[in-house]
Amino acid sequence: MTDQTNDAKQYDKETAIGGDAQVGETMIELRELTKRYPGEETPAVDRVSMEIPKGEIVVFVGPSGCGKTTTLKMINRIIEPTSGSIIIDGEDVTNIDPNHLRRRIGYVIQQIGLFPHITIEGNVGTVPRLLGWDKDRTNARIDELLDIVGLDPSVYRSRYPKELSGGQRQRVGVARALAADPPVLLMDEPFGAIDPITRTRLQNEFLRLQEELQKTIAFVTHDIDEAIKMGDRIAILKEQSHIAQFATPEEILTNPADEFVEDFVGTGATLKRLKLTRVRDIEVVDDALIGRLDEPREDLQKRLNESEWTAMLLLDKDNKPARWLRAPDFRHDRPAAELGLPARAMVEKQATLSDALEEMLVGSAGVAIVVDGRGAFEGILDVDSIITSIQTMRDADAEFYRAAKLIDPADEVA
Amino acid sequence: MSTTLTPPEADVGARDRAIAEDKAADSRAKRAKLVHYYGMPLFLLVVTIALLLYIQGSELDSIETRALATDVQLDRLQQHLLLTGVSTFFVLLLAIPLGIAATRPRVRRYAPIVIGLGNAGQAIPSLGALALLFFLFRTIDWLPSTGTIPVVVSLIAYSFLPILRNTMVGLDQVDANVLEAGRGMGMSNRLVLRRLELPLAVPVILAGVRTALVLNVGTAALAFLFGGGGLGETIQAGFQLNRRPVLIFGAVSVAILALLVDYLAGLVEEFMTPRGL
Amino acid sequence: MAFLEYLSSPSVQRTILVQSLEHIRIVGYAMLFAIIIGLFLGIAAHRFPPFRGPILSVTSTFLTIPSLALFALMIPIVGIGDRGPIVALTLYALLAIVRNTVSGLFSVDNAVVESAAGMGMSKTMRLWRIELPNAWPVMLAGIRVSTLLTVGIAAIAALVGGSGLGQLIFSGIRRIGSPGALNALLGGTLAIVVLAMLFDLLYLAIGRLTIPRGIRD
Numbered sequence: 024m025t026d027q028t029n030d031a032k033q034y035d036k037e038t039a040i041g042g043d044a045q046v047g048e049t050m051i052e053l054r055e056l057t058k059r060y061p062g063e064e065t066p067a068v069d070r071v072s073m074e075i076p077k078g079e080i081v082v083f084v085g086p087s088g089c090g091k092t093t094t095l096k097m098i099n100r101i102i103e104p105t106s107g108s109i110i111i112d113g114e115d116v117t118n119i120d121p122n123h124l125r126r127r128i129g130y131v132i133q134q135i136g137l138f139p140h141i142t143i144e145g146n147v148g149t150v151p152r153l154l155g156w157d158k159d160r161t162n163a164r165i166d167e168l169l170d171i172v173g174l175d176p177s178v179y180r181s182r183y184p185k186e187l188s189g190g191q192r193q194r195v196g197v198a199r200a201l202a203a204d205p206p207v208l209l210m211d212e213p214f215g216a217i218d219p220i221t222r223t224r225l226q227n228e229f230l231r232l233q234e235e236l237q238k239t240i241a242f243v244t245h246d247i248d249e250a251i252k253m254g255d256r257i258a259i260l261k262e263q264s265h266i267a268q269f270a271t272p273e274e275i276l277t278n279p280a281d282e283f284v285e286d287f288v289g290t291g292a293t294l295k296r297l298k299l300t301r302v303r304d305i306e307v308v309d310d311a312l313i314g315r316l317d318e319p320r321e322d323l324q325k326r327l328n329e330s331e332w333t334a335m336l337l338l339d340k341d342n343k344p345a346r347w348l349r350a351p352d353f354r355h356d357r358p359a360a361e362l363g364l365p366a367r368a369m370v371e372k373q374a375t376l377s378d379a380l381e382e383m384l385v386g387s388a389g390v391a392i393v394v395d396g397r398g399a400f401e402g403i404l405d406v407d408s409i410i411t412s413i414q415t416m417r418d419a420d421a422e423f424y425r426a427a428k429l430i431d432p433a434d435e436v437a
Numbered sequence: 438m439s440t441t442l443t444p445p446e447a448d449v450g451a452r453d454r455a456i457a458e459d460k461a462a463d464s465r466a467k468r469a470k471l472v473h474y475y476g477m478p479l480f481l482l483v484v485t486i487a488l489l490l491y492i493q494g495s496e497l498d499s500i501e502t503r504a505l506a507t508d509v510q511l512d513r514l515q516q517h518l519l520l521t522g523v524s525t526f527f528v529l530l531l532a533i534p535l536g537i538a539a540t541r542p543r544v545r546r547y548a549p550i551v552i553g554l555g556n557a558g559q560a561i562p563s564l565g566a567l568a569l570l571f572f573l574f575r576t577i578d579w580l581p582s583t584g585t586i587p588v589v590v591s592l593i594a595y596s597f598l599p600i601l602r603n604t605m606v607g608l609d610q611v612d613a614n615v616l617e618a619g620r621g622m623g624m625s626n627r628l629v630l631r632r633l634e635l636p637l638a639v640p641v642i643l644a645g646v647r648t649a650l651v652l653n654v655g656t657a658a659l660a661f662l663f664g665g666g667g668l669g670e671t672i673q674a675g676f677q678l679n680r681r682p683v684l685i686f687g688a689v690s691v692a693i694l695a696l697l698v699d700y701l702a703g704l705v706e707e708f709m710t711p712r713g714l
Numbered sequence: 715m716a717f718l719e720y721l722s723s724p725s726v727q728r729t730i731l732v733q734s735l736e737h738i739r740i741v742g743y744a745m746l747f748a749i750i751i752g753l754f755l756g757i758a759a760h761r762f763p764p765f766r767g768p769i770l771s772v773t774s775t776f777l778t779i780p781s782l783a784l785f786a787l788m789i790p791i792v793g794i795g796d797r798g799p800i801v802a803l804t805l806y807a808l809l810a811i812v813r814n815t816v817s818g819l820f821s822v823d824n825a826v827v828e829s830a831a832g833m834g835m836s837k838t839m840r841l842w843r844i845e846l847p848n849a850w851p852v853m854l855a856g857i858r859v860s861t862l863l864t865v866g867i868a869a870i871a872a873l874v875g876g877s878g879l880g881q882l883i884f885s886g887i888r889r890i891g892s893p894g895a896l897n898a899l900l901g902g903t904l905a906i907v908v909l910a911m912l913f914d915l916l917y918l919a920i921g922r923l924t925i926p927r928g929i930r931d
């Protein structure tokens with residue numbers, strides 16, 4: 024097992040493919056970690072070995088009961104391993120005092136577990152106080168954290184958990200876990216009990232936060248979509264936490280190790296893949312036929328007729344897309360600003376291809392207009408370019424995996 | 438995390454302890470069951486033997502010998518059992534049907550009042566309540582003013598409210614969903630009562646029997662105060678005569694009797710409760 | 715009306731006052747001991763599963779022993795006076811306190827305790843900072859029930875030479891059949907009921923003061 028993960032890491036170093044996750048030193052290492060619950064014949068987790076690189080989010084995903092939670096909770100020894108060892112930042116922590124271990128590991132669970140008898144301020148300040156921080160430092164930290172998770176300290180500090188909404192409670196849970204700035208964060212379905220809309224928002228906020236914080240995070244979910252969205256790397260687990268595949272989301276989507284992974288990822292793998300690629304990553308059409316709202320009609324008509332394009336995009340004085348014009352539109356005797364159809368389906372460069380595709384289907388023109396943050400025109404994205412990019416990705420992946428297998432045939436995941 | 442994670446006062450044994458705890462959980466259930474069935478009778482047997490040996494070994498003076506004479510004690514035991522049995526029988530006869538009636542849909546909204554009264558009644562000291570009831574029943578013309586009968590009536594009256602309250606609370610707890618399902622299947626109220634509520638209420642009734650027995654065994658120990666006899670008499674004699682063996686014999690025998698009654702009622706409760714409840 | 719007249723007599727008032735104070739003293743000591751021991755046993759029963767069964771069955775066995783018998787049993791052990799009743803009442807008070815401590819501790823959301831552990835609180839810290847405060851409302855309810863129980867049973871002390879309002883009732887019982895019995899019976903009984911109500915108010919106030927807003931309903 025150890026070999027396998029090492030090898031997976033090797034590929035990343037040697038080739039550029041496999042996501043832009045930076046592979047640095049290992050922060051958490053599990054060695055042959057095993058848990059057998061009392062009275063059970065078979066272990067719930069059987070000899071898991073895995074390395075979690077510093078600053079990455081590694082997601083454990085797998086069917087219910089496969090041992091994700093057990094594996095995660097062995098890292099901070101909420102569940103004591105039966106055998107095997109845990110190494111954090113080079114130190115074997117399997118036998119040290121668990122309480123001191125845990126004060127340096129943030130911990131977020133689905134049920135949140137805020138202390139109901141203590142105010143938000145007290146909840147967030149728990150670990151700093153355990154670590155003996157002085158009052159001012161703790162207080163400043165509490166305000167800072169509440170700000171970070173988007174809760175106004177002056178409003179929420181002295182509230183009790185029952186006086187918050189579910190989403191707000193989960194934010195406090197995250198703030199509490201971050202309180203002492205632990206380098207490692209363990210999260211067990213942290214967004215599991217929250218309505219889908221709030222969940223998406225919290226996921227995005229959390230990813231933005233992680234960009235700054237660069238924590239090493241082990242994250243459990245049973246939702247493959249969440250795994251793909253959140254993970255720098257995904258460990259797909261089968262029963263007893265056997266690792267079916269440990270790789271970047273891209274690898275898992277394009278090259279599932281076996282049938283189990285394929286089934287688990289589901290038939291929508293290519294569609295899911297679209298969520299991984301962003302508009303800025305593919306080529307957009309930037310020589311589209313452009314006109315201006317204030318140009319004379321005749322000029323516009325002439326340019327359109329002379330070009331090979333079937334439609335022309337009119338921009339306003341701020342360079343914002345305004346209307347789509349086709350040749351037949353000129354039959355109407357109206358100013359240019361009222362001809363044709365309003366321009367819709369606009370996406371920014373950070374949008375995923377999946378977002379873009381959705382916009383295209385909604386918009387009337389069959390294309391998406393790429394705009395910058397202020398809404399100014401940047402280019403045009405059509406279905407063809409999305410399909411081309413999928414094709415390219417597939418070819419590149421196939422090549423990469425062929426190459427990988429040549430390097431070390433022993434790596435082939437069972 | 439460059440500094441070591443292991444501080445000087447480290448609780449290094451935590452892991453071994455956790456594993457050991459896990460293992461201990463396995464064998465516990467069997468032992469608990471043995472103790473459950475045989476613990477109490479064994480304990481009572483030991484106490485009884487110890488009590489008899491103690492009396493046997495004490496040099497009893499004439500007063501003590503008379504107070505502890507076998508036939509006197511058997512007499513009192515018989516009185517005690519009679520007081521307990523009769524009062525339990527009647528209190529159940531009254532309280533359980535009334536409890537069922539009082540939880541019918543039509544009068545159900547008054548149930549909280551009765552239950553509340555039952556709760557409030559718990560604040561009344563048994564000694565005072567019993568004495569006041571006895572006082573009251575003595576003044577009723579058609580009841581004899583001395584002897585066992587007013588005492589038994591007092592015991593019944595005293596345990597009535599708690600038993601009624603327990604019955605009503607128990608019936609109230611019969612799962613409302615089950616009843617709704619029954620009605621949904623077109624069962625009449627009477628049918629729901631007979632087919633669903635009563636079977637589901639069996640444990641409640643059995644618990645009521647046990648509670649009544651234990652309550653009455655205890656209160657019957659106070660019957661001597663009102664001329665009703667019973668084993669309380671021996672305790673009283675031991676205290677008044679300042680005779681330790683008599684006092685101990687009285688107190689221990691009352692305790693043994695109460696524990697035995699509770700144990701047996703518990704067994705009956707356990708074996709008669711329909712399986713699956 | 716005769717009863718009101720009886721109550722208005724200064725000597726009766728004095729008796730009731732003195733005996734009430736004696737009663738409170740007996741109950742107070744018993745509850746103090748019962749709370750300390752019950753808390754300890756309850757925590758032990760919660761934390762160490764092997765002890766749970768034995769602790770609960772022993773404390774419930776105490777409650778099965780009729781009060782007169784237990785009070786009498788104390789005489790050879792601690793002598794005549796209030797000490798016996800205090801010990802006996804302590805034993806009676808244990809069950810509700812132990813049971814509610816155990817169930818209160820069990821009622822604390824597992825996720826809460828687990829996240830406390832996850833933050834690196836030791837077992838002792840978790841107990842004092844998280845588990846007990848959250849179990850407190852249930853524990854307090856147990857203490858309250860125990861107190862009401864002991865206030866009533868304490869009357870039996872008079873039968874074995876103890877003090878308290880039981881004396882007034884007992885004097886009434888001895889006089890049943892002669893005038894004045896009813897007054898003594900009523901006086902003693904009602905005084906005990908009033909005491910019980912006062913204790914109830916006290917616990918209400920304690921609850922108000924000690925249960926954090928976050929877990930009050």
Ligand SMILES: Nc1ncnc2c1ncn2[C@@H]1O[C@H](COP(=O)(O)OP(=O)(O)OP(=O)(O)O)[C@@H](O)[C@H]1O
Pocket residue numbers: 060061063067086087088089090091092093094245
């Ligand atoms: N305390 C326990 N005692 C015995 N078996 C347990 C215990 N906790 C978990 N298990 C078993 O261990 C296996 C793994 O459980 P675990 O909670 O790690 O699963 P999971 O992958 O987190 O599942 P889910 O997605 O449903 O949360 C399951 O088969 C479960 O039944």
Ligand SMILES: [Mg+2]
Pocket residue numbers: 091092093
């Ligand atoms: Mg889980």
